[in-house]
Amino acid sequence: MKTVRCVSLGCPKNLIDTEVMLGKLSRAGYRIIDEAKSNDIPDIWLINTCCFIKEAENESLDVIKQAVKSGGGSEVVVAGCLVQRNPELIRRKFGKGVRAVAGVFDRDNIVGICGGLGVNRAVSKPARLCREDTRRLRVTPGHFAYLRIAEGCNNRCSYCVIPSIHGAYRSKRPEIIIKEAKELVANGVRELNIIAQDTTSYKSGRTELPELLAMLNRISGLKWIRLLYTHPAHYSKRLIRAVAELPKVVKYLDLPVQHISDHILKRMCRRVSKEQVIDLISDLRSEIPGLYIRSTVIVGFPGETKDDFRELMDSLKQVRFERLGAFRYSREPGTPASRLSGQVPDKVSQARLDEVMRLQQSIAFEHNQKLIGRKIDVIIDSISDNGYIGRTYGDAPEVDGNIFIKTGKSLKAGSIIRAKVTGVKNYDLMGIV
Numbered sequence: 001m002k003t004v005r006c007v008s009l010g011c012p013k014n015l016i017d018t019e020v021m022l023g024k025l026s027r028a029g030y031r032i033i034d035e036a037k038s039n040d041i042p043d044i045w046l047i048n049t050c051c052f053i054k055e056a057e058n059e060s061l062d063v064i065k066q067a068v069k070s071g072g073g074s075e076v077v078v079a080g081c082l083v084q085r086n087p088e089l090i091r092r093k094f095g096k097g098v099r100a101v102a103g104v105f106d107r108d109n110i111v112g113i114c115g116g117l118g119v120n121r122a123v124s125k126p127a128r129l130c131r132e133d134t135r136r137l138r139v140t141p142g143h144f145a146y147l148r149i150a151e152g153c154n155n156r157c158s159y160c161v162i163p164s165i166h167g168a169y170r171s172k173r174p175e176i177i178i179k180e181a182k183e184l185v186a187n188g189v190r191e192l193n194i195i196a197q198d199t200t201s202y203k204s205g206r207t208e209l210p211e212l213l214a215m216l217n218r219i220s221g222l223k224w225i226r227l228l229y230t231h232p233a234h235y236s237k238r239l240i241r242a243v244a245e246l247p248k249v250v251k252y253l254d255l256p257v258q259h260i261s262d263h264i265l266k267r268m269c270r271r272v273s274k275e276q277v278i279d280l281i282s283d284l285r286s287e288i289p290g291l292y293i294r295s296t297v298i299v300g301f302p303g304e305t306k307d308d309f310r311e312l313m314d315s316l317k318q319v320r321f322e323r324l325g326a327f328r329y330s331r332e333p334g335t336p337a338s339r340l341s342g343q344v345p346d347k348v349s350q351a352r353l354d355e356v357m358r359l360q361q362s363i364a365f366e367h368n369q370k371l372i373g374r375k376i377d378v379i380i381d382s383i384s385d386n387g388y389i390g391r392t393y394g395d396a397p398e399v400d401g402n403i404f405i406k407t408g409k410s411l412k413a414g415s416i417i418r419a420k421v422t423g424v425k426n427y428d429l430m431g432i433v
Contacts, residue, residue: 003042004022004032004044004045008139010080013146014080018048019137020136021107024111025137041070045067045076045077046079047078047080049083051085052081052161057082061093078102084103085161087123105124105125106124108131127151130170131172132176134179143190143414146192147180148195149177152169154201157268159335161335162197166197171203171204174211174212178216189222190416193397195229199228200231209239210236213227217247222248223379226249226396229254235280240287240288241287244287250394252292252294252393252394254396255293256296259301267303274311281319299326299353299356302329303340316359323396324364326360327353365426371421377418379393379415380417390403391403392419405419406432409433411433
């Protein structure tokens with residue numbers, strides 16, 4: 001029985017591919033080593049890579065390098081986005097140190113690839129249909145999981161490499177999604193986090209995202225449905241109404257705006273204007289009581305002037321996102337943005353990033369202070385030395401804050417409780433049942 005140790009890098013969409021591959025390998029007789037519980041040297045290192053921005057590519061290359069140098073007779077198999085985008089880079093840097101590669105669309109052949117090391121040196125082209133993600137060996141805690149409803153992207157934002165890696169947008173058939181969701185719930189999942197490159201573009205036959213959410217809402221045993229990766233250009237009144245009215249859909253939306261200046265939004269090819277973004281946020285807040293919005297912004301985009309950045313800062317002060325991630329623009333070869341004039345110096349973009357994060361820290365801390373004394377729904381994630389660690393419905397797993405719960409009661413991971421917020425600790429909360 002050969003052993004496999006896997007490192008999964010990048011986004012939750014990558015994580016699903018990792019879980020599918022591990023499920024296939026496990027059923028084929030490979031023993032999966034739990035990285036958190038063992039230091040055993042594996043027979044095979046499986047590294048699922050990311051290359052969305054330069055920092056992610058560098059991290060992937062560093063992990064591959066460590067695996068190649070780990071010794072002990074281990075073979076190294078490299079999979080995922082970096083392979084799909086640039087297999088020659090892997091060959092050039094590591095040669096025979098990497099015994100096989102598996103692109104994004106070679107995922108379902110991983111057993112054959114690992115069984116015939118050194119044979120597979122090419123990558124497959126994007127699949128025509130969105131694939132099933134069933135029989136996964138999950139690496140997330142048992143009570144939450146990610147559910148992919150589509151692959152690829154048609155938005156063609158000028159800075160993004162995703163369409164060149166994953167191909168055109170393909171919605172998964174609703175009956176397959178429900179099958180996957182029921183399988184996950186049967187295995188103990190209580191919170192489903194809905195993902196795609198753009199969830200708001202979902203459409204399969206007559207089924208669009210509002211109808212799909214209603215179908216998921218009817219699954220017995222499922223408690224929370226969280227909507228991630230929504231695009232501001234593709235909202236509808238029906239979708240807003242579905243989020244507001246469906247009881248299992250938590251009042252939390254991941255809404256990456258990327259910028260607010262019309263000048264920059266146009267250069268980004270975001271297909272939306274500042275006025276439309278501001279109006280959408282206003283509609284969401286008025287129609288969905290208790291809504292938390294997580295957004296992301298990019299600073300230092302080519303051509304971003306002082307006035308563009310000041311406009312962004314003023315808007316962030318106005319809309320006051322409960323959650324916000326900010327990133328420096330990464331100049332990715334082959335993207336339209338990489339050829340734009342007005343590339344912003346690193347020193348300037350870093351200063352702008354620091355300014356955004358200082359502002360958001362003050363907004364987040366002020367928001368947390370206002371929660372003291374309030375009661376809020378919380379899902380328990382794990383046990384700590386002094387009680388339990390959980391998340392409010394306004395906190396997505398792995399990206400947002402926690403709430404530390406003190407109680408004499410016995411709680412299980414996945415329990416959903418009503419908690420009272422008693423204090424704050426930076427981005428985290430303190431509470432009692």
